[in-house]
Amino acid sequence: MTATEIDLKTDPYRPLVDPAAQVAEPGTNETGHAVWIAGVDYATAPKLVLADVSPEPWDGPPGPGNNWQAAPVPGREFVAVPPVVSDYVIRAKKAAVADLAGFDAILATFAPTMVAAVTAGRTKVEDALNRRATAHAHIGGGEELNARETAAYDAVTAMTQPDVVSGRADIKAAAKARADETIEWLKDCEYDALKALDELGAKRTTEADYRWALDMAQTLGLMGPRHSVPLLMNAMVLRPAARDGEGLGRAQALLPILKGLYDSGANGYHAPEVEDVIRLAEVVLRDAKWYAAHMKLRVARRAMWQVRVCAEEYVARDGQTPMMRVQTPQVKGQMQGRSAFAELGIK
Numbered sequence: 040m041t042a043t044e045i046d047l048k049t050d051p052y053r054p055l056v057d058p059a060a061q062v063a064e065p066g067t068n069e070t071g072h073a074v075w076i077a078g079v080d081y082a083t084a085p086k087l088v089l090a091d092v093s094p095e096p097w098d099g100p101p102g103p104g105n106n107w108q109a110a111p112v113p114g115r116e117f118v119a120v121p122p123v124v125s126d127y128v129i130r131a132k133k134a135a136v137a138d139l140a141g142f143d144a145i146l147a148t149f150a151p152t153m154v155a156a157v158t159a160g161r162t163k164v165e166d167a168l169n170r171r172a173t174a175h176a177h178i179g180g181g182e183e184l185n186a187r188e189t190a191a192y193d194a195v196t197a198m199t200q201p202d203v204v205s206g207r208a209d210i211k212a213a214a215k216a217r218a219d220e221t222i223e224w225l226k227d228c229e230y231d232a233l234k235a236l237d238e239l240g241a242k243r244t245t246e247a248d249y250r251w252a253l254d255m256a257q258t259l260g261l262m263g264p265r266h267s268v269p270l271l272m273n274a275m276v277l278r279p280a281a282r283d284g285e286g287l288g289r290a291q292a293l294l295p296i297l298k299g300l301y302d303s304g305a306n307g308y309h310a311p312e313v314e315d316v317i318r319l320a321e322v323v324l325r326d327a328k329w330y331a332a333h334m335k336l337r338v339a340r341r342a343m344w345q346v347r348v349c350a351e352e353y354v355a356r357d358g359q360t361p362m363m364r365v366q367t368p369q370v371k372g373q374m375q376g377r378s379a380f381a382e383l384g385i386k
Contacts (some may be wrong), residue, residue, distance in 0.1 A: 087119040090128045092322050094333035097132040118322055127280035127323065135330035142228065142335060143382070146342055149221050150384035153353060154360070156217045160209030161358025167202035171195055210358045218350035225339045225346070232335040239328060244288040252292035259297075260306055268312045271297065275320040284326045294320050342382060349380045360385060 091097070093116035120128070174195040178188050255274075259267050275290040275297075298317055300308035352361035363379040378385040 088125045089117045090120045090125040124280045131327040134327035138331045147384040153217050156213040157210045157358040160206045163206030164357045167199045171199040211354045214350040214353045229339045232332040235332045244291045248288035248292045256296045271316045
């Protein structure tokens with residue numbers, strides 16, 4: 040279908056009807072028809088693409104290769120966006136991951152420092168158990184112990200037990216101290232991330248941005264959505280996305296005003312094209328700082344649980360490295376596995 044087949048004056052916003060469409064494709068609505076904004080050249084406009092705007096790191100586009108289309112993916116939030124916005128989301132997520140490299144590096148020191156903390160207790164337990172095993176090996180030669188051999192066996196166990204108990208107590212105390220220290224650090228990181236999110240809007244928006252938003256609000260009242268939507272899409276979505284966040288302060292300041300117009304329906308603003316602008320502007324406002332703060336929150340909260348469980352595993356295994364594994368996707372037909380505590384520095 041070409042642009043000449045649609046009268047933008049009488050029908051400024053409508054789905055592109057594709058009679059050949061059989062199933063929904065990425066970037067289309069549920070009927071398989073691409074949807075666009077008033078004033079866009081329908082003949083040359085690119086399709087919308089799916090972008091994952093969740094705090095999860097970027098790990099490739101959705102598609103049959105990673106099975107994102109076949110089943111829901113926990114933690115993912117897919118939104119149909121113009122390609123320029125998808126590229127912006129990818130860049131923002133990669134920048135956020137780079138910003139968190141120092142945080143990840145510190146978290147990965149947990150296991151090595153835990154090993155050092157429990158070494159003394161582990162060595163004490165191992166020495167006691169080795170002495171016990173050596174002594175037991177010299178008691179009795181038959182299949183069953185007689186009364187004298189049994190008494191000797193029990194005596195050796197009793198003699199070495201205090202060192203075993205003491206060593207295990209040392210391991211438990213060292214593991215708890217190391218875990219408590221790490222959890223306190225994670226709580227501080229969580230606080231810093233929440234504070235950064237609270238301050239993000241204020242730091243992003245200037246007095247000039249608010250003045251621009253107020254002037255634009257007056258303009259919107261005069262123009263109506265038919266003529267203002269292309270301007271809004273450019274100012275609040277396409278320009279910030281194409282220029283890595285340039286003008287986000289204006290979008291932040293104008294968005295509440297636009298939402299108010301949409302909710303009230305004033306001057307015809309309760310329209311699907313206005314809703315699209317609002318939806319896409321909210322996506323673009325998720326810049327690298329937003330993703331970094333949310334990623335830090337996600338990792339910190341998960342790591343708190345991992346640290347507690349990992350410390351318990353060290354205690355249960357007498358100071359030995361935890362062996363808990365999780366499955367990862369198949370590679371060349373073989374199921375791979377990694378440590379459940381990989382983020383803590385355990386391979």
